[in-house]
Amino acid sequence: MTETVRLAKALAQMLNCSRREAEQYIEGGWVRVDGVVVEEPQFRVGNQKIELDRDASLLALTPVTLLLHKPAAYEAGLDGASGKPAAPALQLLTPANRSADDRSGIRPLKKHFSSQALATPLATSASGLVVLTQDWRVARKLGEDASVMEHEVIVEVAGQLVPGGLERLNRVEHGFTFNGILLPPAKVSWQNETRLRFALKGERPGQIAYMCETVGLSVQAMKRIRVGRVPMSSLAVGQWRYLLPTERF
DSSP states (O other): OOOOEEHHHHHHHHHTOOHHHHHHHHHTTOEEETTEEOOOTTOEESSOOEEEOTTOOOSOOOOOEEEEEEOTTOOBSBOTTTOSBOHHHHHTOSGGGBOTTOOSOOOOOGGGGSSOEESSOBOTTOEEEEEEESOHHHHHHHHHTTTTSEEEEEEEEEEOOOTTHHHHHTTSSSOOEETTEEOOOOEEEEEETTEEEEEEESOOTTHHHHHHHTTTEEEEEEEEEEETTEEOTTOOTTOEEEOOTTOOO
């Protein structure tokens, strides 16, 4: 049997470079084994052909931010023990689920799907835009501005709106208190006979359902379509794309 070694070791010997540099090349998606890109430094190789891409770079990988259209009934909260995104959300982050409309030009790498922080959790029953990021600047922006950043949510409702209910939702005459907290103003309007559009800041879990219940409506479904200045646009259910360098929350 042919003795096998770690790909990082074999590449380091081939290039006469350090093991760490070899690992950077591999994790950057620059190395092929028998014509197939391999991104795991621990991958075992024997007599296979190892090639380094002519454009290979040792520059550190740029942290990426991913926009995901979470399906309803799909968990996208934080794991209580680790503080990381719950597994169901991470399972959607695969190259196969990348949107065909992604205009970033970024080569998808396995490293892009690790160490992702869930910046905008979303209720399991809701669908819509979820932001995951490796970029500490994006995470800090969304965290520090959570109470003032506007989210846009489309809400399917049933029931009979009480007289003056829309005005109450917009807090024209009365403030809304939820869990003892006076909420900031929201903008609420009808899209059709069963669908409301909410644009609100500092959204809290259960807030929209509570607001609807106080005016005689029950929530049937919710979809978040915008976070700050970044819309979900045509991103299909279950698909993701990279945040563009020109996009700002």
